Amino acid sequence: MNMKWLNIKVLLLVCFAALSSVVYAEDTDSIEVWRWDKRTDWHYDGWERIKPKNIKMQYAGGMGFMSFGVGWEYGKTGQWNTDNFIGFLPTAYSDKFRLIFTLKQTYTPWHLHVKPQFSIEPLLCGLYVNTISGEEFWEKEPGKYPNSYYNFSTKLRFNVFLGQSFTYYPKSNRYRAVSFFYELGTNELYIVSKATNKSLKWGDILRLSFGLKLQIFYPHNKD
């Protein structure tokens, strides 16, 4: 199992490397088709910078059954993205109805425009922290416990993830782009468990989630 995961990772890495070098090479010849990143042209003025740039919907991933978020992209190629999500756990999957609030930071180093209206983001990576509603959960141990009794927070979860996304840029002006993404992630409790047990495999602690990202605000054209 371990080897299999390693193999997939290595293969993906090789794929990205190969593809990136090809794209770089093509870049100088036909810049219109193989543009490294179209989004450098996307420019926001003044107060528009603080408007949310995208909305997201994500399934699973420790953020709730479904979660809905708004995101802000920034950086020269929009490589940074900060999201706020609200997720929920219906009573079918939880002892009580619960809300989960997530703050998420994603780094997207590359956008490979494989077709004029289609791009692949071969790597998404990031962190998110979330908190869950309910008095059963605490951030710090309640005073009734002796000092450092449990030494962790049941309310806050710290997660890391790697993912990929596929983006379609429609010709219509209604919205800018729509992406499908998936992520493999885990949280700090599972990492600690994996680190202290040889019998736990990556497959035992990695969790899959996927979602849609809709880039809602069309920027000004800098013509």
Add this chain to the structure above:
Amino acid sequence: MQAQNTIDMKLNYFTLILCAFLSSCDMIEYHPYDTDIKGDKNINERNIKLIEDKMANKTEFTFAVLSDTQRWYDETNDAVDAINKIDDVDFVIHCGDISDFGAKLEFEQQRDILNRLKVPYVCLLGNHDCLATGQAVFSRIFGEENFSFTVGNVRFICLNTNALEYDYSHMVPDFGFIEDEITFYPEDCKKTVIAMHSPPYSDQFNNNVAKLFDYSIHQFKNLLFCLNGHLHTFKAVDFFSNGTIYYQCPCADKRQFLLFTINEENYEYEVVEY
């Protein structure tokens, strides 16, 4: 052209990976503290029936005691292997702390390891199992916090004693349950064993009622001994200086479990290393 080929290949590869991911539903998790349990549930009730049927009318039997296996998956695996190698073990009692963080995944993973036991087992509720939604998960996967069962002519009473987790919002230990067990004690039972996670005078126990607890459990017919976990080392203590010994099962990290044999006249125990 070369670029296009690479990309097509890559797309195919992505599709393949994606299909593989989607088919592995085990990797979908809504929240670590959700109660969306995959796999086996209601284990105590099912296993108690197996134990009672198998052991009916027997006057001599052997059982193993495990406890505090939380986040020691390697050791728990080894313990299961070690118990499976012993031929005359009839069943296993786990004295609680199956999970470390109270997370659903921990209960599932520990359950999957314990399910490799060749003999039926029951699990008690530990204090770590009460964290967050832990008890909701415990009750779905294993069962009630207080329960009892009969092995031959011996009555086993398993109690939740983790009072610190409840802020007086819950009866721990539940004297109502103990009273009912005394009132409806099966006629053909001659002896009693009490199992719990946190022993009297530990940080978790409601120590104001420790002596009342001791008094109550002595209302059972012929109390042989008590079993507990929680403090991670082996100990045999007579807390109330009345001859009732509390045998404390070591945690999985110590790579030890207890093996008890109860016969017509007496009982024996040993600490087994693995």
